[in-house]
Amino acid sequence: MLETLFYGAALIALTATAAALTRANAAHALIYLIVSLLAVAVLFFLLGAPFAAALEIVIYAGAIMVLFVFVIMMLNVGESGRAQEREWLRARHWIVPGILAAALLLELLLALRHNPVATSAMEVDPKRVGLALFGPYVLAVEIASLLLLAALVGAYHLGRHFIVRREDQR
Amino acid sequence: MSELGTVTFGLLLIAAAVGGAAVLTWFERRLLGIWQDRYGPDRLGPLGIGQVVADMLKLLTKDDWVPPFSDRFVFVFAPTAIVVAMLLGFAVVPFAPQLYVLDINIGLLFFLGMTSLAVYSVLLGGLASNNKYALLGGLRSAAQMVSYEVFMGLSLMGVVMLTGSFSLRAIVEAQRDLWYCVPQVLGLFTFLIAGIAESHRLPFDLPEAEHELTAGFHTEYGGMKFAMFMLGEYLGLILISCMITTLFFGGWLGPWLPPLLWFCLKTFALICFFVLLRGAIPRPRYDQLMTLGWKYMLPLTLLNLVLTGALALLLEGQRHV
Numbered sequence: 001m002l003e004t005l006f007y008g009a010a011l012i013a014l015t016a017t018a019a020a021l022t023r024a025n026a027a028h029a030l031i032y033l034i035v036s037l038l039a040v041a042v043l044f045f046l047l048g049a050p051f052a053a054a055l056e057i058v059i060y061a062g063a064i065m066v067l068f069v070f071v072i073m074m075l076n077v078g079e080s081g082r083a084q085e086r087e088w089l090r091a092r093h094w095i096v097p098g099i100l101a102a103a104l105l106l107e108l109l110l111a112l113r114h115n116p117v118a119t120s121a122m123e124v125d126p127k128r129v130g131l132a133l134f135g136p137y138v139l140a141v142e143i144a145s146l147l148l149l150a151a152l153v154g155a156y157h158l159g160r161h162f163i164v165r166r167e168d169q170r
Numbered sequence: 171m172s173e174l175g176t177v178t179f180g181l182l183l184i185a186a187a188v189g190g191a192a193v194l195t196w197f198e199r200r201l202l203g204i205w206q207d208r209y210g211p212d213r214l215g216p217l218g219i220g221q222v223v224a225d226m227l228k229l230l231t232k233d234d235w236v237p238p239f240s241d242r243f244v245f246v247f248a249p250t251a252i253v254v255a256m257l258l259g260f261a262v263v264p265f266a267p268q269l270y271v272l273d274i275n276i277g278l279l280f281f282l283g284m285t286s287l288a289v290y291s292v293l294l295g296g297l298a299s300n301n302k303y304a305l306l307g308g309l310r311s312a313a314q315m316v317s318y319e320v321f322m323g324l325s326l327m328g329v330v331m332l333t334g335s336f337s338l339r340a341i342v343e344a345q346r347d348l349w350y351c352v353p354q355v356l357g358l359f360t361f362l363i364a365g366i367a368e369s370h371r372l373p374f375d376l377p378e379a380e381h382e383l384t385a386g387f388h389t390e391y392g393g394m395k396f397a398m399f400m401l402g403e404y405l406g407l408i409l410i411s412c413m414i415t416t417l418f419f420g421g422w423l424g425p426w427l428p429p430l431l432w433f434c435l436k437t438f439a440l441i442c443f444f445v446l447l448r449g450a451i452p453r454p455r456y457d458q459l460m461t462l463g464w465k466y467m468l469p470l471t472l473l474n475l476v477l478t479g480a481l482a483l484l485l486e487g488q489r490h491v
Contacts, residue, residue, distance in 0.1 A: 027298070028244070031247075034290070051279070058279060062283055066290070066293065067316065069312065074309070126275065126276065126279075127334075
């Protein structure tokens with residue numbers, strides 16, 4: 001039962017990702033990407049990581065993708081954008097990325113052959129995620145917070161011009 | 171509960187939620203009418219409750235039109251997203267000690283995830299309509315909901331900290347001695363405001379502000395597709411009221427009456443409160459809305475988080491001594 005659900009969700013994730021790559025319409029591609037993220041959340045849940053699954057929905061599907069859709073709405077790409085996208089999706093442009101992706105897949109398969117991953121039935125509850133983040137992985141958390149702070153300062157610096165200009169007009 | 175029992179309860183819950191949302195359309199207008207010293211719809215049936223049937227018949231018989239200039243696939247998909255997301259959100263609500271569909275360790279996060287997915291409905295509806303008013307409404311809602319989601323999640327972390335679990339049943343059980351509306355009064359206040367903004371109801375209905383955007387994101391929608399948007403909005407209102415009951419007012423806990431009745435009573439009182447807010451407060455300007463969110467609400471939730479953290483540590487320390 002669990003295996004059927006797992007492979008079903010995996011199939012949905014793969015199909016949706018492939019569709020997200022090949023759609024010329026940016027809005028449609030994004031919807032497929034959201035579906036793919038939701039399917040990955042189901043996979044996390046089935047593998048015994050409900051916290052990761054919830055974060056996948058709240059952060060990726062619920063916040064980051066919303067900003068992507070927001071940008072698409074702001075740009076308001078019409079038929080010309082779609083035509084350009086179709087131009088980029090021609091067969092000959094797929095050759096080099098295809099080879100690179102195939103090489104990566106091959107490596108992954110080889111790695112999995114040599115040390116197969118045992119799917120653990122153990123459930124990782126939110127508390128253990130928190131303890132791991134602020135225990136052995138505390139350095140990674142701090143680096144991520146530094147990165148976010150830098151992004152915040154950068155965004156403020158870029159946005160400051162608009163604030164100053166608006167005050168001049170008053 | 172057995173597997174079959176859970177499925178039956180789930181189906182009953184869907185029926186009750188959709189039915190409740192339908193009745194709420196009439197109830198809200200009646201209640202607003204009484205508070206504003208007028209009648210409201212009172213012609214059809216006892217107290218005018220037949221109005222629900224009349225409205226439904228009207229919406230069902232309307233032409234199901236898709237504008238030729240719209241993005242057909244997304245246009246049809248958008249209204250269903252909000253209804254599905256909101257109904258899924260009900261799955262984690264514990265109505266009584268044994269009455270729930272799903273009790274998972276991440277219940278609260280599941281609810282937050284579903285409310286954040288509901289944003290897509292408004293966003294994609296606005297985008298697919300290919301209409302400037304709809305686009306502006308969609309843009310507004312995206313900015314509003316993303317901003318308010320930030321502290322919506324944070325405002326609940328105080329509750330999680332005091333309970334030590336994301337499970338909604340555990341949260342209710344932890345309120346036996348004292349409802350969280352007392353120690354978490356700041357959290358309640360911020361979550362209430364975020365909840366109204368998330369369900370984009372008046373006074374925070376800027377995505378569909380009719381005096382400046384005709385009807386905002388659902389300008390091009392009519393008939394049943396429009397009804398789906400409305401259904402989603404009312405479901406959101408009920409869901410938010412259920413969540414506030416569960417998280418801050420002790421859920422099913424209460425003396426004398428059966429647990430389910432207590433839950434329904436508390437939720438009903440909160441729904442009435444939301445309707446009163448709609449009638450009492452004017453709509454803010456868009457920049458005022460953003461200022462309120464980022465400059466007042468977010469710092470307030472952070473303050474609540476720090477205070478609750480200190481309190482939790484203090485209690486923990488006392489327990490060990």
